[in-house]
Each structure stands twice: as C-alpha cells, then as structure tokens.
Amino acid sequence: MCANCGFPAAQGHWTDAGAGSAFDRIRGRLQRARILAPVLASYGLTVHDDGSGSGFILANRTGHQVMVNTLSELWEAAERIIGRPVDPLDPRFVDEAPTP
Amino acid sequence: MTSDPREGRMRLTILGGFLGSGKSTWLRHHLHHGLLGDALVVVNEAAIAPVDDALLIGSTRLRVLAGGCACCETRAALVTLLRDICDDRVGGDVSARRIDHIVLETSGLADPGRIVDAIATDPVLQHHIVVGEIIVTVDALHGLAQIRDEDLERRQIETADRLVVTKVDTAEPEPLRRLIATLGILNPGATLSGSVMGSPTDLPDSSGIESETLSTAGGSGTLAPIGAAALDLGNTPDWPALTVWLSALIHARGDDIVRIKGIVQTPRGRILLQSVRKVVQSPEILSDKPVAADNRDGLLVLIGRRFTAGELVRSLSAFGIGGAVAIEAGAASAKARRPSHGDG
Numbered sequence: 462m463c464a465n466c467g468f469p470a471a472q473g474h475w476t477d478a479g480a481g482s483a484f485d486r487i488r489g490r491l492q493r494a495r496i497l498a499p500v501l502a503s504y505g506l507t508v509h510d511d512g513s514g515s516g517f518i519l520a521n522r523t524g525h526q527v528m529v530n531t532l533s534e535l536w537e538a539a540e541r542i543i544g545r546p547v548d549p550l551d552p553r554f555v556d557e558a559p560t561p
Numbered sequence: 562m563t564s565d566p567r568e569g570r571m572r573l574t575i576l577g578g579f580l581g582s583g584k585s586t587w588l589r590h591h592l593h594h595g596l597l598g599d600a601l602v603v604v605n606e607a608a609i610a611p612v613d614d615a616l617l618i619g620s621t622r623l624r625v626l627a628g629g630c631a632c633c634e635t636r637a638a639l640v641t642l643l644r645d646i647c648d649d650r651v652g653g654d655v656s657a658r659r660i661d662h663i664v665l666e667t668s669g670l671a672d673p674g675r676i677v678d679a680i681a682t683d684p685v686l687q688h689h690i691v692v693g694e695i696i697v698t699v700d701a702l703h704g705l706a707q708i709r710d711e712d713l714e715r716r717q718i719e720t721a722d723r724l725v726v727t728k729v730d731t732a733e734p735e736p737l738r739r740l741i742a743t744l745g746i747l748n749p750g751a752t753l754s755g756s757v758m759g760s761p762t763d764l765p766d767s768s769g770i771e772s773e774t775l776s777t778a779g780g781s782g783t784l785a786p787i788g789a790a791a792l793d794l795g796n797t798p799d800w801p802a803l804t805v806w807l808s809a810l811i812h813a814r815g816d817d818i819v820r821i822k823g824i825v826q827t828p829r830g831r832i833l834l835q836s837v838r839k840v841v842q843s844p845e846i847l848s849d850k851p852v853a854a855d856n857r858d859g860l861l862v863l864i865g866r867r868f869t870a871g872e873l874v875r876s877l878s879a880f881g882i883g884g885a886v887a888i889e890a891g892a893a894s895a896k897a898r899r900p901s902h903g904d905g
C-alpha cells in the first residue's frame with residue numbers, strides 16, 4: 462500500500478480495532494459476551510468468554526461446544542449449529558415492542 | 562485525449578465505479594501525489610451525510626454534493642454547482658487560481674453516462690465544460706459478482722474510457738484473470754490498469770481466459786432497488802456492542818448490504834470503518850481532528866437492499882446500542898431515498 466497518503470490500518474481482526482489498551486480489550490470482550498448472551502439465547506445458544514482465553518466458547522443445549530477466535534467465526538459457527546444466520550434484522554430484534 | 566479542441570473550456574474527469582470499489586482511495590492517492598495537478602475536486606455521495614470527504618483531507622479545493630446521486634436525484638444540484646464554478650471562473654476573483662480541471666467523484670450508484678448527458682444538454686455547461694475522461698474503478702474481488710448481478714455495474718463499465726481494477730492484491734489469480742477477460746468483452750475500447758491502495762500495479766495476462774457468461778437480458782430485473790440509510794450513533798457509541806451488531810449484520814446480510822461506511826470514536830481514537838458486502842477493510846485510524854463539522858463522528862452509512870433505517874435503529878437497540886437516530890430529510894425513509902435508475 463501507499464504509506465504516504467493512507468491512514469494507518471489497525472492490526473488484527475477488525476472488531477478489535479477500537480481497543481486502545483489491554484484493559485480496553487478485556488473490558489471489550491466481557492462487554493461483548495454480555496451483549497451476545499441474550500441474542501444467542503433467543504436461538505438456544507450460550508456463549509462464554511472468561512477474558513483469559515483467546516476467544517469465545519459457543520454451546521447449544523445438548524452440550525455441543527465450539528471454540529471460536531473472532532466475532533466473524535462466532536457467527537459462522539452459530540449459523541452451522543442453527544442452520545441459518547443470526548440476523549440482526551430478524552423480526553425478533555426489529556419488531557416494535559408489543560404494547561400491553 | 563490531451564489534444565485541445567476545448568477552446569478554453571474546463572476539462573472534467575469523471576471518476577465512477579460501484580459502491581466500495583475504491584474510488585476515494587484511488588482519488589486520495591492521486592491527489593496526495595499531485596497526479597491530478599491543481600484540479601478542483603467535487604465529491605458526490607448518495608447518503609445525506611457525507612463520509613468520503615473525510616478521506617480527502619489532502620485536497621485543497623474540495624466541494625461536496627451530498628444527499629443524493631448526481632445522475633438522478635441531485636442532478637439539478639450538480640448542474641447548479643458546476644454553473645457556480647463556471648461563474649466563479651469567468652467573473653470571479655482574478656487573483657484566485659484559475660480552475661482548468663474538475664474531478665468529479667460520483668456516488669457508487671451513479672451512471673456516468675447520465676452525468677455526461679446532464680452536462681452536454683445544459684445550455685450553460687456545454688460551453689464551459691468538456692468531459693475529458695471517464696475513469697471507472699472495478700473491485701478485483703467483487704467485480705465479477707457485481708457484473709453478474711448489477712445492471713448498473715455493467716453500465717458504469719461500458720461508459721469508461723479507463724478501467725482501474727482496484728484491490729488487485731485481494732483477488733485470486735484465476736478469478737482476477739476472468740474479471741479482466743470479462744472487462745475486455747464489456748468494454749474493449751477502455752484502457753485497463755491495476756491498482757492497490759491507489760498505486761498502479763500490473764495486471765496478469767488474461768489472453769486465452771474465458772470471460773464470464775453474460776446474460777443478454779441484463780439479468781437484474783428482479784433485484785430490489787438499492788437504498789441508503791444514514792444513522793447517527795452519538796458521539797461515543799459502545800464499540801464492543803457495535804462490533805457485535807455489525808459483524809452479525811455483515812455475516813447475515815452481507816449480500817444485501819453492499820456498502821457500509823462510518824466514522825466512530827473508540828478508546829483507540831477515531832476509526833474509519835468500511836465494508837463491501839462481506840469484506841470489512843482493516844479500519845483506518847484517523848487523525849483526532851474532524852475534517853469539518855464534528856457531527857461526522859458516530860455517523861454510519863449503510864447502502865443496500867431490504868432494510869429500512871427504522872429497522873436498523875430498532876435492531877441496534879436490541880443489541881444494546883440505544884440512542885441511534887436515523888438521519889433523514891423530513892419523512893424520507895431508506896425506501897424513499899433510493900435512486901430511480903435501477904428500474905430498467
């Protein structure tokens with residue numbers, strides 16, 4: 462690439478680009494696991510990241526487990542288990558909350 | 562091309578190419594290295610809030626035309642802008658540097674042919690501007706699929722004087738040669754060159770390679786029209802949550818959401834995010850100083866099919882990112898913002 466006119470590119474997986482320090486990275490991973498839990502639970506999956514390993518552990522209700530390193534790998538693995546992708550535009554996420 | 566039958570008219574270079582095909586990167590490199598001389602740069606973006614001009618900080622003379630594609634929706638605005646430039650040149654400050662060359666970076670949705678038409682049929686512009694060259698960028702990785710699926714991509718290629726195959730380093734040799742052979746069929750008259758991050762690079766020899774089979778019917782009659790949605794995520798959206806949402810969206814909808822661009826404040830600083838279909842570029846870390854108005858931070862632009870800005874906002878909220886707002890003029894939705902030229 463041209464080093465003169467480009468801005469520096471962040472190394473690693475793109476989802477890690479925003480972390481400025483090791484603390485940010487660990488905090489970010491725990492935060493991700495918190496966001497992922499309810500999303501994946503709606504598909505019958507659980508996710509675990511204790512902040513010490515190198516990725517996430519994705520599991521279904523029968524105990525089948527997959528280790529993934531990045532969020533991209535996580536969505537691929539989830540699709541393989543569920544049989545379709547986890548779609549943020551699925552009605553479960555975008556439908557207006559029912560009024561009581 | 563450089564012989565001068567233009568009688569003092571300004572030369573216009575049109576830089577076109579599909580969404581995410583590398584127009585801005587090519588332009589940035591050429592501006593930075595002075596390869597476009599003292600040209601005035603006009604950037605047109607289909608989205609209401611522009612992101613591309615953040616990439617073009619190096620240009621001293623830059624005008625932005627946002628909020629619609631200049632070949633259709635904002636055609637009148639383009640004509641007005643170009644007429645203003647003509648007026649400035651004729652009657653303006655004599656001490657100002659004279660403009661002899663305009664480079665127009667079109668939106669990724671533009672048919673360059675329609676822009677040429679807008680200029681050639683305008684009673685004022687036809688006397689002041691001559692279209693010098695149409696340069697069209699073609700993505701080495703996605704170009705073949707776009708040629709197959711997108712009628713617009715073919716029209717862009719067909720109008721080009723010069724085709725620049727971008728991101729040559731990302732494509733496997735065999736599909737790259739097939740793309741080159743296909744470009745030779747679609748537009749045998751255009752000169753062909755390769756580029757990596759805007760720098761020229763050699764293209765492989767494609768002689769004897771079979772081109773993509775192209776259906777004669779245009780092939781894209783059933784595709785839903787492309788629309789654009791611009792979202793304001795606020796000043797400091799939660800980066801981890803945003804990556805969860807975006808990575809899922811790109812995985813599930815990468816074939817429909819053909820382009821995402823955004824500038825996001827993170828603990829690391831300001832980051833420029835870009836994706837084309839399912840490919841996310843390594844985010845660039847921008848300088849901390851916003852280019853102009855600060856309101857570009859937290860701006861996310863999505864271009865594609867089968868979504869509305871409202872759905873995106875509700876989906877973000879379900880993924881823990883509250884407070885996102887769709888930036889729309891009046892009651893316009895992603896559907897209403899769509900360009901009208903996909904209906905052929």
